[in-house]
Amino acid sequence: xxxxxxxxxxxxxxxxxxxxxxxxxxxxxxxxxxxxxxxxxxxxxxxxxxxxxxxxxxxxxxxxxxxxxxxxxxxxxxxxxxxxxxxxxxxxxxxxxxxxxxxxxxxxxxxxxxxxxxxxxxxxxxxxxxxxxxxxxxxxxxxxxxxxxxxxxxxxxxxxxxxxxxxxxxxxxxxxxxxxxxxxxxxxxxxxxxxxxxxxxxxxxxxxxxxxxxxxxxxxxxxxxxxxxxxxxxxxxxxxxxxxxxxxxxxxxxxxxxxxxxxxxxxxxxxxxxxxxxxxxxxxxxxxxxxxxxxxxxxxxxxxxxxxxxxxxxxxxxxxxxxxxxxxxxxxxxxxxxxxxxxxxxxxxxxxxxxxxxxxxxxxxxxxxxxx
Amino acid sequence: xxxxxxxxxxxxxxxxxxxxxxxxxxxxxxxxxxxxxxxxxxxxxxxxxxxxxxxxxxxxxxxxxxxxxxxxxxxxxxxxxxxxxxxxxxxxxxxxxxxxxxxxxxxxxxxxxxxxxxxxxxxxxxxxxxxxxxxxxxxxxxxxxxxxxxxxxxxxxxxxxxxxxxxxxxxxxxxxxxxxxxxxxxxxxxxxxxxxxxxxxxxxxxxxxxxxxxxxxxxxxxxxxxxxxxxxxxxxxxxxxxxxxxxxxxxxxxxxxxxxxxxxxxxxxxxxxxxxxxxxxxxxxxxxxxxxxxxxxxxxxxxxxxxxxxxxxxxxxxxxxxxxxxxxxxxxxxxxxxxxxxxxxxxxxxxxxxxxxxxxxxxxxxxxxxxx
Numbered sequence: 180x181x182x183x184x185x186x187x188x189x190x191x192x193x194x195x196x197x198x199x200x201x202x203x204x205x206x207x208x209x210x211x212x213x214x215x216x217x218x219x220x221x222x223x224x225x226x227x228x229x230x231x232x233x234x235x236x237x238x239x240x241x242x243x244x245x246x247x248x249x250x251x252x253x254x255x256x257x258x259x260x261x262x263x264x265x266x267x268x269x270x271x272x273x274x275x276x277x278x279x280x281x282x283x284x285x286x287x288x289x290x291x292x293x294x295x296x297x298x299x300x301x302x303x304x305x306x307x308x309x310x311x312x313x314x315x316x317x318x319x320x321x322x323x324x325x326x327x328x329x330x331x332x333x334x335x336x337x338x339x340x341x342x343x344x345x346x347x348x349x350x351x352x353x354x355x356x357x358x359x360x361x362x363x364x365x366x367x368x369x370x371x372x373x374x375x376x377x378x379x380x381x382x383x384x385x386x387x388x389x390x391x392x393x394x395x396x397x398x399x400x401x402x403x404x405x406x407x408x409x410x411x412x413x414x415x416x417x418x419x420x421x422x423x424x425x426x427x428x429x430x431x432x433x434x435x436x437x438x439x440x441x442x443x444x445x446x447x448x449x450x451x452x453x454x455x456x457x458x459x460x461x462x463x464x465x466x467x468x469x470x471x472x473x474x475x476x477x478x479x480x481x482x483x484x485x486x487x488x489x490x491x492x493x494x495x496x497x498x499x500x501x502x503x504x505x506x507x508x509x510x511x512x513x514x515x516x517x518x519x520x521x522x523x524x525x526x527x528x529x530x531x532x533x534x535x536x537x538x539x540x541x542x543x544x545x546x547x548x549x550x551x
Numbered sequence: 552x553x554x555x556x557x558x559x560x561x562x563x564x565x566x567x568x569x570x571x572x573x574x575x576x577x578x579x580x581x582x583x584x585x586x587x588x589x590x591x592x593x594x595x596x597x598x599x600x601x602x603x604x605x606x607x608x609x610x611x612x613x614x615x616x617x618x619x620x621x622x623x624x625x626x627x628x629x630x631x632x633x634x635x636x637x638x639x640x641x642x643x644x645x646x647x648x649x650x651x652x653x654x655x656x657x658x659x660x661x662x663x664x665x666x667x668x669x670x671x672x673x674x675x676x677x678x679x680x681x682x683x684x685x686x687x688x689x690x691x692x693x694x695x696x697x698x699x700x701x702x703x704x705x706x707x708x709x710x711x712x713x714x715x716x717x718x719x720x721x722x723x724x725x726x727x728x729x730x731x732x733x734x735x736x737x738x739x740x741x742x743x744x745x746x747x748x749x750x751x752x753x754x755x756x757x758x759x760x761x762x763x764x765x766x767x768x769x770x771x772x773x774x775x776x777x778x779x780x781x782x783x784x785x786x787x788x789x790x791x792x793x794x795x796x797x798x799x800x801x802x803x804x805x806x807x808x809x810x811x812x813x814x815x816x817x818x819x820x821x822x823x824x825x826x827x828x829x830x831x832x833x834x835x836x837x838x839x840x841x842x843x844x845x846x847x848x849x850x851x852x853x854x855x856x857x858x859x860x861x862x863x864x865x866x867x868x869x870x871x872x873x874x875x876x877x878x879x880x881x882x883x884x885x886x887x888x889x890x891x892x893x894x895x896x897x898x899x900x901x902x903x904x905x906x907x908x909x910x911x912x913x914x915x916x917x918x919x920x921x922x923x
Binding site for chain 1: 586587590622634692721757779783804891895
């Protein structure tokens with residue numbers, strides 16, 4: 180297979196599906212009338228792609244699979260996206276359902292540098308699901324965020340991330356905050372003997388983010404968070420291959436690409452471009468993905484794919500302590516459970532609630548192992 | 552007004568609209584249960600935002616306007632997007648309809664550095680609509696692309712852009728291509744006395760694009776093209792404020808954000824972050840925007856907005872020579888008409904067809920002035 184295999188959903192009726200598919204094929208390749216493109220031998224032989232399969236979708240419309248020319252997609256990450264869903268994204272009736280590529284293209288992308296194995300090693304959690312919570316709300320002074328961080332770390336949380344609204348604000352500057360929060364997890368480690376990963380959120384233009392990444396790494400953080408759809412997916416690839424020595428937690432902000440199947444966006448593209456752990460909006464919380472979609476997203480992050488290390492699924496978005504057993508049962512051990520707001524609700528009981536969260540994950544993992 | 556004013560469409564029924572609006576408000580501000588956020592005085596007073604207006608939408612659902620805290624949005628371009636449509640983009644029932652911000656936030660963004668006035672000056676076209684065509688298909692050798700570029704320039708096209716699939720391919724390397732195409736417009740200028748702007752497409756990670764921008768500017772190009780949704784919107788801002796001395800033409804690839812109103816994405820965000828000219832999928836071509844949407848997109852790019860220079864609307868996507876009079880009538884003179892594939896169809900008649908395109912714009916502009 181020396182082509183990109185890309186599957187779209189095309190919302191059309193049977194008599195129109197072939198002309199529609201042909202126009203999508205032109206759109207995603209030569210973007211020129213076929214008779215113009217075919218004048219040149221090299222273009223005709225190597226750039227035109229082909230329709231591989233058209234199958235009716237039981238829910239309506241058609242699933243159409245194309246072979247698209249690798250030559251166009253393989254120069255850089257932006258071109259890969261361009262060929263997958265560049266102009267096609269502007270067609271209301273087209274959704275990106277899946278893609279795959281031969282090893283010579285995927286081999287250009289190291290994907291997660293740490294992935295599940297590296298995150299387990301960094302947190303010292305070999306088997307059970309990881310736990311995660313968030314420092315928020317934005318607006319708290321650094322002193323309070325650091326105190327929160329210390330309590331969560333003392334309570335045994337594995338990964339403590341900044342809320343994605345924490346940036347380099349004048350009322351809460353990045354460098355001071357990172358320093359204070361990293362000191363808080365260090366201090367807690369002195370007490371408990373286990374060091375939580377503190378994960379600052381990087382935000383801004385690529386230059387600003389590179390500067391923040393340098394500062395954060397100099398201050399000894401265990402990982403960083405970025406929102407790849409805000410900062411640009413190609414920049415995720417650059418960041419992970421050129422500027423970072425620590426794992427990346429990907430935040431889904433701005434990923435409302437309704438017409439890329441979430442499994443493809445979070446399960447494939449975020450992973451391909453180097454996210455080690457991928458936060459996604461879980462079912463039954465504040466967001467609207469179904470159980471099935473979430474199972475598939477997590478599955479796609481972890482499954483074998485051209486030798487790329489698996490990325491760690493991080494279901495999130497309105498999770499609560501009460502749901503831990505259900506979520507562990509559902510996602511299994513290679514998962515990180517992220518509980519933010521509902522944990523913070525505990526107020527003065529935060530340490531106890533945090534410990535309860537951690538204990539609940541440990542218990543649920545044992546039960547899961549027993550039943551697995 | 553010292554807050555960000557943001558309007559969403561919320562697809563819900565009357566009895567649920569207030570709780571839905573309240574939950575979107577929390578999502579876009581403190582992302583924490585209200586009782587947790589309200590514990591801190593600074594957070595309660597400065598971070599919570601408010602619901603300003605709820606109006607039934609005649610087409611169903613509700614238009615809900617919020618005041619969102621400027622403090623959170625004002626640190627960097629990624630945070631601005633975060634506050635506008637970060638997590639809200641993940642809610643299937645929410646669409647971003649509009650936003651506005653006080654001058655102290657908008658003042659952080661120079662927007663288009665050249666805009667309509669600068670592009671008119673660079674092309675030497677003071678009043679009529681500009682003309683534009685594209686070098687494609689991808690796969691043509693450099694020699695043929697340069698020949699195409701020379702013919703289009705001799706035919707009088709104002710702006711000649713790379714197809715967005717032209718990248719730094721081994722079969723068509725960036726630097727050689729840019730050099731050859733720039734030489735072609737220079738050569739044509741020697742004949743005609745008018746210099747077309749050759750606009751190479753920049754593609755890749757931010758580092759790769761910065762390198763391409765340097766090369767292109769060193770070779771004397773008149774402008775460059777980027778696809779901000781592929782490369783990341785914050786990078787558009789960085790590129791235009793820190794790395795470029797020439798105008799930027801924005802390409803819509805990957806902008807299938809079905810739930811950001813296209814007027815907001817193309818008309819406001821692309822402009823705010825520095826695009827001088829914005830290509831969009833025009834009605835009646837290969838894409839599905841309506842006449843009304845296109846009129847509003849163009850209108851939003853050009854209208855007064857906090858002192859930002861206007862950006863030049865570039866309707867495109869399956870346009871043809873026959874539609875020039877209609878398009879000039881519809882969009883008026885502060886427009887650039889982009890005809891690619893259908894012009895290239897002319898083959899050996901390309902020079903004549905190009906001249907016909909240019910003449911048609913000149914004629915239509917005179918008629919428009921006559922009737923305006």
